[in-house]
Every structure is written in C-alpha cells, then in structure tokens.
Amino acid sequence: MLDISDAALRFGRHELWSGLSLRVEPGEFVAVLGANGSGKTSLVRAILGLRRLSAGTLRVTGGPRSIGYVPQQRRIDPLTPLRARDVVGQGLDGHRWGLGRRPGRAELIGEALDEVGAAGFADLPIGLLSGGEQQRVRIAQALVADPRLLLCDEPLLSLDLRSQQTVTALVDRRRRQKGTAVLFVTHEINPVLPYVDRVLYLARGRFRTGTVEEVFTSATLSELYDVPIDVLRVNGRIVVAGLPAEAAHV
Ligand SMILES: Nc1ncnc2c1ncn2[C@@H]1O[C@H](COP(=O)(O)OP(=O)(O)OP(=O)(O)O)[C@@H](O)[C@H]1O
DSSP states (O other), rough: OOOEEEEEEETTTEEEEEEEEEEEEETTHHHHHHHTTHHHHHHHHHHHHHSOEEEEEETTTTTTEEEEEEEEOOOOOOOOOOOOHHHHHHHHTTOOOOTTTOOHHHHHHHHHHTTTOOOGGGGGGGSSOOOHHHHHHHHHHHHTOOOOOEESSSTTTHHHHHHHHHHHHHHHHHHHHHEEEOOOOESSSSSGGGTTTTTEEETTTTTEEOHHHSSSSSSHHHHHSSOOEEEEETTTTTESSSOOGTTTTO
C-alpha cells in the first residue's frame, strides 16, 4: 500500500532523516515512534502529499484519495456548529456542503458511527463531546470512505487508558476485517504492543525498522541515541530507562 524508497527530508540544513525505506503491506500495522522533533508528523505530511521529499520516492497505491487520516488530537471549539455525524460526512465529501453527495451517504455515515460506538452521540455538537468521544468520531471520519491506508498521527494523546484501548482495538479490527494498512504514530509503544507488526523508530536523524523485538532492545536504542539505554520487559510491558531528555516520554 505504501512504498517509500531511499527518502530524505530536510528543512534548510536540518536533515530530519535520509535513506529511509519502508513498505507497508495491506493489513499490516506499523507503529512510528521517536522523540519530539524527530520527524514523525513530517513523514505523515509527506505521505499525504502535503510535503515534498528532499530525495527518494514515495508511492501510495491508489494515490492520496485512498488514504484515511486521523490528525493529531486537539480540542475542538465547543461552539463548532457541526454534529458528530457531519464531521464523519466530511470524510466522504470533504467540505463541499451538500454538493455532489454520493447515494447511500447517510447509511455509510451511520455504519461508520456504529463501528466506533459513536451512534449514541451522532447528533450532538462535536465540540461538546469528550476527548475520547471526539477521537472516535475522527476515526469514523477517516474510515468512512473505506481507505486502503490509514494514517494516524498520535491518536492516543490525552486519552485515558480505556479510550486508548478502544481506539487501538478499533484500528486493529478494521485492518483485520478489510486489509487496511495502518501507519500509527505514537509516543508510547505499550498501548499498541498487542497489534504491532513492525516499528519505525526515528531518532536524531537516524532510524531503525523491524519487529518490536528487534527494535526495542538495549543495543538498538543505545546505538540510535548514542547513550546507554536499558530496555526491560515487566509484566508484558516495555520499560525503557536512560532515554535522553528529548525522548524521555517515548
Ligand atoms: N516547514 C518547516 N520548516 C522548517 N522546519 C520545520 C518545518 N516543519 C517542521 N519543521 C521542523 O522539523 C522537525 C520535525 O518536526 P515534526 O513535527 O515532523 O516532528 P515530530 O516527530 O512529529 O515531533 P512531535 O513528537 O513533537 O510532534 C522539528 O524540529 C520542526 O521544527
């Protein structure tokens, strides 16, 4: 679904990453991790076609229209005059406000709301919903057009543990049922640990790709950050000790 080859991204003299190659197959769940400023969002923007690579190639099967996108979580103005249902509808027809709407639109929106467990608040103004509820609506918006590739940019930020589990399980179900490829940017590996096939870890202009077992080792992270780092497994969770300040939350 996604094929990135020998890609680089630079802003002036500042190189975020280079030599980056990544293929994401249908139904695969790839997590993208890295410190603040390591270039995760910039990678998402490049895949969306909003930022040009400085070098290399990037191909999305079906083009940008086959991508579903869950943007970084931010609070929505309580006065926003849209119902949750309208926000999901924008995933089908953008912001065209009723022009060129497709037949069966209402049913598709209803199904997407049902799938994320948001039918109960479909007709409430989006700005009045809780953070977790708004996030479910954003996911319904990203899924309603049945994308081949789902890009999620930190969809778990500021969600409580239960909402994190709901969101990750939803994404996992869709990729299993429909073969949607998933690229999931996250600060924390543990909430996605049960689902992840592979990891792309960005740090200080370098990166590693591989399974969680391959990337989350003391040797690999110590080499990426150039300081001694310990990766421990505690009751099925991954605990990383010794990360530099900019990555202390990863
Ligand atoms: N248009 C731009 N011009 C110059 N620098 C930019 C531009 N966009 C992003 N950057 C810089 O590129 C770096 C990577 O930004 P990006 O948002 O991709 O990081 P990130 O890994 O998503 O970080 P975070 O975890 O904080 O969201 C940052 O240092 C940022 O300041």
